[in-house]
Amino acid sequence: MIEGPARHLILGAALVALCWLGLLFLRLLPVFGGLTGWPGPDLGLCLIFAWVLRRPDQVPALLIVALVLVEDVMLLRPIALWALIVLLGSEAARRREARWRDQPFMVEWLRVSMLIGAMMLGYRVVQVLFFLPVPALWQVVLQFIATVAAYPLVVFAARWLVGLRHATPAEAEMMRHMR
Numbered sequence: 001m002i003e004g005p006a007r008h009l010i011l012g013a014a015l016v017a018l019c020w021l022g023l024l025f026l027r028l029l030p031v032f033g034g035l036t037g038w039p040g041p042d043l044g045l046c047l048i049f050a051w052v053l054r055r056p057d058q059v060p061a062l063l064i065v066a067l068v069l070v071e072d073v074m075l076l077r078p079i080a081l082w083a084l085i086v087l088l089g090s091e092a093a094r095r096r097e098a099r100w101r102d103q104p105f106m107v108e109w110l111r112v113s114m115l116i117g118a119m120m121l122g123y124r125v126v127q128v129l130f131f132l133p134v135p136a137l138w139q140v141v142l143q144f145i146a147t148v149a150a151y152p153l154v155v156f157a158a159r160w161l162v163g164l165r166h167a168t169p170a171e172a173e174m175m176r177h178m179r
Contacts, residue, residue, distance in 0.1 A: 012058025015162060016051050020044050020067045028074060039143040041150035044071060045119075048090050049112050050155045053101075054166050056094045064090050078132055082123060089119045101166055105152070113148045120144050 023043045044067070051059045068083035093100075093115060100108055120140060127134045158164040 009058055012055055013060065013063055016047070016059055017063060017067060019047055019158075019162070021070075023047065024071055024074060039139050039146065041146035042143065043147075043150060043154055044068075045086065045116065045147060046151045046154035047158065048086065049093055049115070049151070050158050051164065052090050052094050053097055053108060053112070054158075054164050056097050059090070061087055061091060078127070081126060085119050085123050085126075089115050105155075109148075109151060112151055116147055116151075117144060 027040070027043070048059065048064060048067075065083050065087050068086045069080060071077075072079050072082055093112070096111075100111065120143075124134060124140060126132075155164075
């Protein structure tokens with residue numbers, strides 16, 4: 001049988017995957033009947049950042065890549081490009097998690113917003129460099145605004161629905177020793 005900390009990590013990773021797949025399912029539903037309008041937020045990306053900045057031990061890099069690869073396939077995006085960029089962004093946030101933990105939420109929101117903006121810009125630059133289809137700039141800007149605006153809602157929902165919170169100093173010390 002799996003003991004305490006390892007079981008906690010496995011259950012946390014399973015919960016992240018379940019939440020992510022639920023959001024992907026909702027994203028794929030034909031709600032608007034073919035009408036295209038304002039691009040919606042990337043709630044999966046918000047969920048990854050919320051989880052990485054609160055429980056980095058429960059979201060291994062391989063899980064992030066696997067989930068985003070599934071999304072790439074389902075949304076017909078260039079395979080592994082967005083997964084690589086999300087991995088780089090989430091690992092940058094993970095490395096800074098200990099320093100960001102004691103900051104107010106507004107500072108976290110600003111930093112995550114800048115990171116998401118850099119990721120979207122990097123994705124667009126690679127698309128242009130390799131002559132891939134590029135969506136209209138206004139759509140990308142609107143999706144960025146929607147994603148940044150949705151981040152606090154995702155953090156609140158994750159806290160309220162699944163109890164996601166920042167690690168206590170004792171839990172952070174345990175995470176450091178488990179690495």
